[in-house]
Amino acid sequence: MARYESILGAVGRTPVVRINRLAPGHVALYVKVEAFNPLGSVKDRLALGVIEAAEKSGALAPGQTVVEATSGNTGIGLAMVCAAKGYPLVVTMAESFSVERRKLMRFLGARVVLTPAAEKGTGMVARAKRLADKHGWFMTRQFENEANADMHERTTGREIVEDFAGERLDYWVTGWGTGGTLAGVSRVLKRERPETKIIVSEPNVAALMSDGTPQERNADGSAAATHPAWTPHAIQGWTPDFIPLVAQEAIDNGVIDQILPVAAAHGMEWARELAAKEGIFTGVSGGSTFATAMEVARDAPEGSAILCMLPDTGERYLSTPLFSDVEEEMTDEERTLAEQ
Numbered sequence: 001m002a003r004y005e006s007i008l009g010a011v012g013r014t015p016v017v018r019i020n021r022l023a024p025g026h027v028a029l030y031v032k033v034e035a036f037n038p039l040g041s042v043k044d045r046l047a048l049g050v051i052e053a054a055e056k057s058g059a060l061a062p063g064q065t066v067v068e069a070t071s072g073n074t075g076i077g078l079a080m081v082c083a084a085k086g087y088p089l090v091v092t093m094a095e096s097f098s099v100e101r102r103k104l105m106r107f108l109g110a111r112v113v114l115t116p117a118a119e120k121g122t123g124m125v126a127r128a129k130r131l132a133d134k135h136g137w138f139m140t141r142q143f144e145n146e147a148n149a150d151m152h153e154r155t156t157g158r159e160i161v162e163d164f165a166g167e168r169l170d171y172w173v174t175g176w177g178t179g180g181t182l183a184g185v186s187r188v189l190k191r192e193r194p195e196t197k198i199i200v201s202e203p204n205v206a207a208l209m210s211d212g213t214p215q216e217r218n219a220d221g222s223a224a225a226t227h228p229a230w231t232p233h234a235i236q237g238w239t240p241d242f243i244p245l246v247a248q249e250a251i252d253n254g255v256i257d258q259i260l261p262v263a264a265a266h267g268m269e270w271a272r273e274l275a276a277k278e279g280i281f282t283g284v285s286g287g288s289t290f291a292t293a294m295e296v297a298r299d300a301p302e303g304s305a306i307l308c309m310l311p312d313t314g315e316r317y318l319s320t321p322l323f324s325d326v327e328e329e330m331t332d333e334e335r336t337l338a339e340q
Contacts, residue, residue: 006084007038007080007084008038008048008080008081008085010037010038011037011038011044011045011048012037012045012155012156012159013155013159014032014033014034014035014036014037014159015032015033015036016030016031016032016033016160016163016307017030017031017032017033017280018030019031019278020278021277021278022273022278022294023294023297024294024297024298026300026302026303027297027300027302027303027304027305027306028168028303028304029293029294029297030305030307030308031274031280031286031290031293031307031308031310032156032159032160032307032308032309032310033280033282033310034309034311034312035281035282035310035312035313037077038080039076039079039080039104039108040312040313040315040316041073041077041237041311041312042073042156042181042309042311042312043070043073043074043077043237043311043312044077044080044081045151045152045155045156045180046074046077046142046148046151046152046178046180047074047077047078047080047081047140048077048081048151049147049148049150049152049154049155050141050142050145050147050148050151051066051078051081051082051085051087051140052147053145053147053150054138054140054147059138060087060138061138062086063086063087063088064087064136064137064138065087065088065089065090065135065137065138066078066082066087066088066089066090066137066138066139066140067089067090067091067092067128067131067132067137067138067139067140068089068091068092068128068139068140068141068142069091069092069093069121069124069125069127069128069142070091070092070093070124071094071097071101071177071236071237071240072093072097072098072101072102072104072105072236072237072316073101073237073311073312073316074142075089075091075093075101075105075110075112076101076104076105076108078091078110078140079091079104079105079110080108082109082110083108083109088109088111089105089109089111090110090111090112090113090128090131090137091105091110091111091112092112092113092114092115092124092127092128092131093112093113093114093115093124094114094115094116094117094119094120094121094123094124095114095115095116095117096117097236098236098316098317098318098319098320099319100315100316100317100318100319102114113127113131115127120230120240120241121240121241121242122223122225122226122240122241122242125143125223141222142178142244142246143178143179143222143223143240143242143244143245143246144222144246145246146246148178148180148183148184148246149179149180149183149184149187149246149249150184151180151184152180152181152184152185153184153185153187153188154184156181156184156185157184157185157186157187157188157189158188160172160185160189160307161188161189161193164305164307167305168303168304168305169193169195169196169305170195170196170197170300170301170305170306171196171197171199171293171296171305171306171307172185172189172196172197172198172199172306172307172309173199173200173201173289173292173293173296173306173307173308173309174198174199174201174308174309175200175201175235175238175239175285175288175289175292175309175311176202176209176238176239176247176250177237177238177239177285177311178244178246178247179243179244179246179247179249179250180246181311182198182200182250182256183247183249183250186198186250186253186255186256189255190253190255197257197258198250198255198256198257198258199256199257199258199259199260199293199296200250200256200258200260201259201260201261201262201288201289201291202238202259202260202261203233203235203238203239203261203262203263203264203288204261204263205231205232205233205263206229206230206231206232206233206238206239206241207229207259207261208227208229208239208242208243209247209251209256209259210229210259210261211227211228211229213227213228213229215227215242215243217245221245222245223241223243223244225242226241226242227241227242227243230242233264234265234268234284234320234321235262235264235267235284235285235288236283236285236316236317236320237283237311237312238285238288260295260296262288262291262292264284266288266291267284267285267287267288267289267290267291268284268287268321268322269287269291270287270288270291270294271283271284271286271287271288271314272287272322274287274290275314280310281313281314281315282310282311282312282313282314283311283312283313283314283316283317283322284317284320284322285311285312286310286311286312286314287322289308289309289310289311290308290310292308293306293308
């Protein structure tokens with residue numbers, strides 16, 4: 001066990017775990033469990049990376065308020081980092097995201113400003129920008145900030161290369177939200193493991209990358225409008241209503257070998273299967289990425305090794321349809337057992 005000077009030292013170095021009961025027998029399927037980060041998601045990496053980069057550049061002054069638009073996990077990660085470093089935090093978030101997320105951020109000391117669901121991701125970003133401009137706050141700009149992908153290049157990508165040193169790694173499967181994980185890890189894989197195919201998963205009803213229509217942008221690279229291929233979907237944390245500038249890097253560099261759509265309901269099924277059959281607890285985004293990895297696994301050549309990203313913990317989804325079939329009271333079978 002390691003000893004750290006603060007909770008921030010525990011970010012990263014998440015485990016790679018083999019799938020034993022669900023994986024097809026002709027492949028080796030692994031998952032990288034980002035729930036092992038201190039606040040339970042891959043976005044802890046992003047949060048630490050963008051704050052430390054801002055401190056280093058002088059863009060963030062001691063005690064200055066930080067503001068960001070988020071679907072939840074980035075805000076939770078930022079709340080942890082800001083609490084540990086002493087920065088006030090304000091988060092803007094669409095009201096459609098799970099209640100657990102806003103409670104966690106407030107518990108960590110952040111203020112959470114909810115925006116109408118009809119305004120989508122672009123609406124919560126616009127609100128954060130207005131607040132930053134009005135009050136002189138530092139906006140982390142997770143969707144455009146190069147420090148996002150840089151952090152994944154330094155940490156997530158390096159961890160993957162080290163964990164598979166001297167061994168096969170034929171496919172790496174990921175979803176995308178900001179695109180930081182995709183952009184940062186792909187830099188490392190294309191440089192050091194060029195044989196690894198990069199597979200990207202996205203919602204079937206919001207297949208923005210598959211659509212191919214360019215994202216309309218402002219001069220600073222931020223999205224100027226909702227992408228025409230976007231419709232509302234239930235995979236929280238994935239695919240806002242625009243293609244972020246950070247994700248655009250992977251598209252422009254041609255590093256993506258295949259893009260596969262997935263239905264949220266299918267992702268929820270696989271999240272439940274991972275919990276019940278492997279003891280691995282992930283959310284809708286993790287289940288959806290895993291659903292895609294299983295699709296890749298079925299068609300992969302004999303002996304292939306596949307690594308799938310699991311972005312967060314299932315505890316972020318207790319109030320969502322992922323848990324709709326889980327009873328609060330005893331079932332008939334449990335009542336029978338209770339009477340024995």
